[in-house]
Amino acid sequence: MRFPAGTFTPAPGRGRVGRMVFVHARTEALLTLRNSEQILLTLLIPVALLVGLTVLSTRWRPGCSRSR
Numbered sequence: 001m002r003f004p005a006g007t008f009t010p011a012p013g014r015g016r017v018g019r020m021v022f023v024h025a026r027t028e029a030l031l032t033l034r035n036s037e038q039i040l041l042t043l044l045i046p047v048a049l050l051v052g053l054t055v056l057s058t059r060w061r062p063g064c065s066r067s068r
Helices: 017-034 036-059
Strands: none
Touching (some): 017 036
16 A cells, blocks of 8 residues: 655644643653652652651750650
C-alpha cells in the first residue's frame, strides 16, 4: 500500500503553550518516578533530617537537667 506524498508530514508551527507545559511536566514527573533514588535524595532525606533534628532540639537542650 502506498500513501500519497505529504500524508505523514507534520503540521508546521508550534503547539499550544498549555499543552506543551502539560506534556513537559508529565514527562518530568514520569522520569523522576522512574528514578526513585533521585526522589529519596532530594526529598525524603532532607525532610527526615529537618523533622528529626526539630524533634531532637525540642526534647534536649544543653545545660538543662532531665529531672525537674
